[in-house]
Amino acid sequence: MKIKLNTNDFSNLLTTVLPAISTRSTLPSLSHFLIDADKDKIKVYATDLEIGIESSISSKEIEKEGALTIPARNLTDIIRVIDSDSVTLNKVKEGKVEISSDDSNTKFNIVCGESEDYPGFPEMKEDRLISIDAKSLKEGIEKTLPSVSKDESRYILCGIYFENDGKELKMVSTDGRRLSYYKGKVKGNSSKFKAIIPTKAINVLEKTLTDEDESVKISINSSENQIYFSFGNTIIYSRLIEGDYPNYGQVIPENTTKNIIVGTEEVLNATKKMIAATVERTTPVKFLFRSNKAVISLQAADGSGTSTIPVQYKGDEIEIAFNPEFIINALRVVRSDKVKIGLTTPINPGKIAPESDTELYIGVIMPMRP
Amino acid sequence: MDMNAFFASVEQQANPALRGKPVAICGRGRTVVATCSYEARKQGVRTGMSLYEARRHCPQIIPVRGNHIKYVDTARKIQSICLEYTPLVEVFSIDEVFLDITAPAGTPKDGLRLAGELQLRIKKELGLPCSIGIAPSKILAKLASDREKPDGLVLFAEEDIESVLECTPVEDMCGIGENTKNCLNALGIRTLAQLGRTDVSLLVRHFGFLGNILKKTGRGMDMNPVSAYSDAGEIKSVGHSNTFPRDTRAADVVRAFLLMLCERVGVRLRKYGMIGRTVSFYIRYCDFSGESRQKSLPEYIKTGPDIYAAAARIMDSFMPFKKAVRLVGVTVSGLEKDKGQLHLFGDRARKERFAEAMDRINSRHGEFMIRPLAFEVVEKFTGGAIDVPARVHGFPAGFNASAPRY
Structure with missing residues (x-):
């Protein structure tokens, strides 16, 4: 195999495939990339047997077709330090590959393996x-x-x-x-x-x-x-x-009786403020919703806090406690200026969805016992 | 406040037939005396003696198997009485507490009256004797409580302290053990007052930074305040272990015992309102060699089946057993207060509701009226009732002491 590639392209290719190289593999060959040059295409492949990544580029500079495996660490390190625009890989003999820069001023020799020793890319049957x-x-x-x-x-x-x-x-x-749903x-x-x-x-x-x-x-x-x-x-x-x-549909509450509309940033910030009061990360944060107002509070052994924000809500007062991490995670990904929070009782799951499209994303969070 | 012959007194209180008799609290089989009643002490029985030795001193001694649950429960009752007087109740060990009565008492005289009242209440309500020492610092109060036993009530007022220190040998002070005593005696220091007068640099040269503390001890000074009573928060781990009546290699028997231990740990975790995420399993073989391993879980758990799932996985890694098994034990640590996170899916939520329902039934109708069927295997193997002593670590501070200090 003898191929010439643009150094940047090659580097990108390796970066794409690298996550499939496992750091602690029992099979030595799995610490290698498989490089395959065929006709006008150069493919790089890596697998840890659980996942596999294959990425390719077309090339007109395949002097000699062929395939080999090459230690992932060495190759990425070498490509990183080569400063010429292109790089040549040449399998000079069995088990030895030469990597050289454009001008041939820099040359590396590293060991390589046989492509036959590498687990193949499973055949992609397009049945679904x-x-x-x-x-x-x-x-x-x-x-x-x-x-x-x-x-x-x-x-x-x-x-x-x-x-x-x-x-x-x-x-x-x-x-x-908690549960997240996206459509x-x-x-x-x-x-x-x-x-x-x-x-x-x-x-x-x-x-x-x-x-x-x-x-x-x-x-x-x-x-x-x-x-x-x-x-x-x-x-x-x-x-x-x-x-x-598990049957997730069953735990997404359909008809919540207490529905609150609130600014996403406002409720997110208020929740974040509350957790600053304690070092215990899982301390419940309480949400008291009453007419057009929410009192968000936290009570821990080492500190407490409250924060009041405006909301759109008309209905019976309800107080419910949640793990703040779950609330923060849900609010961060809502991507909507306002959210709809749907509640029923303090021990039933709460529902968070963007106000505009309540079907696109739904976060369901189980409360903490009051 | 120091409970007198605590375990023995609790047993005598629980069983009138033991009152006024020499009683030794011990384990089963080959065992040593954990503590004994004053009647036994009079005849020369001491903590740490083997039962055989104790019988030589006192042939009529009655050995009683220790029941830790009973002692912990009684200790909590005592603590709750103390808490009626002041929130500053520091649990020092299972049978010792410090109370800061500066606020409720005001003067030493009031203190003496209040202590007398407390002593009387504990006698009346729980039938237990205790010795109380009243002093301006914790170490002096402890010294005072040791002066008269049983039923002592000793006040070291400010004006008495100098003479007390003058005539008290250093080893009487809590915190000065055999080695320190010998070292101090070699320096010519025999009484606390002498210690208090010694140049601090000499003490530091011999004892390092502890020299400063020793100097203060010699002057009866203890700057540590009585810390506030904090409930359950101090539990660090909950565990149970069981020695089989005979060694076995039968996996089903060992598993059944393990499940029973896990259920017990679960019951206690829930009782304390705790959840834990580290499960340790240990095994001891017939030749007293053993193995143990612990596993941290990604989620906090509190039910028997969850604890068992983790413990059994560890046990599987020790199987097949190298030798016949003598003992297995399981401990849950990495504890946190259960903040009541509810679960979305039926399986998990049901499991927890099931455990709670079992707890309610068992607390009303007796331990393990409802229990896993595997307990039958245990009963068949032991040939009768199940009895497992509990171990509570660090509950509250000092509870891990295997025996009270006298």
């Missing part, structure tokens, strides 16, 4: 395919990621649940105490599917998706229990979490 606006997917991830569970004993909840009914893609996450439009016709995508793949996806990407194709290989996200020149695949996601 949808296309979604990249911005929409990114927004969905941003809104649902904070409430994904970190409790590995409840592995079902350690991912974002995707549910596609043919027209809309719903994304849901919950850690058992995005799907482009064109698509087949229905349900899948739980592990947090790791979601993190990689969020990092890799750029503003230039317009749409993302999602396909599922249900027999292999794998999902693929393809956009631009990149494909990310991940294994799916097996099992049935």
Whole structure:
């Protein structure tokens, strides 16, 4: 294999794929990138067997086709220090690759491996395919990621649940105490599917998706229990979490009896102020809603505070306590000047949604016992 | 205030047949005397003696198995009586408390009257004897409470302190142990007054920064105020362990015992209103070798099944058992006050409601009237009733002392 690439392009390629390199892998070959030069395309691929990322660029400067694996750390470090515009990779002999700058003033020799020793990219069968606006997917991830569970004993909840009914893609996450729901439009016709995508793949996806990407194709290989996200020149695949996601629809309150409209920033800031009064992060923050006024307060062993803000509300007085972290997370991702807070009783779940479109995003938070 | 022969007095109070008799509180099987009644002390029985030795001194001694739950419960009752007099009640150990009565008493004379009233109330309401010392500092009050036992009531007024220090050997002071005493004696310091007169630089040379504290101790000074009573907040961990009546390798038996221990830990956690996120499991084999491991969980837990899930995972890593198992234990630490976070989904919410319902039934009708079926395995193995002593760590400060100090 002998190829010449633009140093910047190559560097970007490696950065895209790098998240799939696991830092503590049992298989030595998994600390390598797989580089494959075929016809007019150079592909770089990495996997930790749970997720895999493949990214490619077209190139007219493939002198000799071929494939090899190369230690990820060494290669990224070398590409970082090379200061010429382009770089040449040349497999000089078995197990040895030469990396040189344009002018050949800088040369590196590093070991390389055989592509046959590297786990292949699983074949992408497009049996369930949808296309979604990249911005929409990114927004969905941003809104649902904070409430994904970190409790590995409840592995079902350690991912974002995707549910596609043919027209809309719903994304849901919950850690058992709060839940986030997001609904995005799907482009064109698509087949229905349900899948739980592990947090790791979601993190990689969020990092890799750029503003230039317009749409993302999602396909599922249900027999292999794998999902693929393809956009631009990149494909990310991940294994799916097996099992049935809890019936989330059942815990989203439909008809809340006490509905309050309030400025998002105002209630967010008031909540943030309250937690400054204590060092105990999970101290409940109390919300007392009465006619056109909300008193937000906190009472802890080491301090207390209150803050009053105006709200739009006419109805019976209600006081409810929440974990402030959950409230702050929900309000941060609402992306609406005003939010609608729906409550029923102090022990029923509270609902937070943008005032304008109460279907686009819903945050459901279970209160703390008064 | 220092409870006299606390564990023994509690037992004598609970069982009239033991009153006026030499009683030793101990464990089961081969065991030592944790504490004994004054009747036994008169015959030379001391804390730390083996039961065999105690019998040599006092053949008619009655050994009684210690029941920690009873003592903790009684201690709390005593503390709540103290709290009626002042909020400044510092729990020093299970049978010792400091009270700051500056505000309610005002003068030393009032203090003496108030202490007398407190002593009488504890005698009347709980039937327990105690010794109370009244003094301007905590260390002197402790010294005064040690002067007369049982039922002592000793006041060190400001004007008496000098003469008290003059005639008290250093080792009588709380905090001066055998080593410090020997070291001080070697320096020619025998009484507290002598200690108080010693040049601080000499003490610092021998004892480091403690020299400063020793000097103050010698003058009866203790700058530490009586800290306010803080309820449950001081529990650091809750655990139970159980020694099997005979060693076993049977996994189902060990699992059943473990589940029972976890249920008990859960019951206590809920009683204290705590949740925890670190579960430790330990195992001891027939040859007294053992293993232990702990695991931190991503979520706080408080129910038996949740504790068991974590503990059993650790136990699985020790299986198959290398040798026959003698004891297993489980402790939940990393505690936090349960702030009552409710759960969205039925499973979790149900689990907690279930545990709470079980607690309500059991607290009304007796421990483990409702219980996991696995307890049958335990009963079959032990051939009868289940009895597990509780261990409470750091509840409140000083409760982890295995025996009261006398």
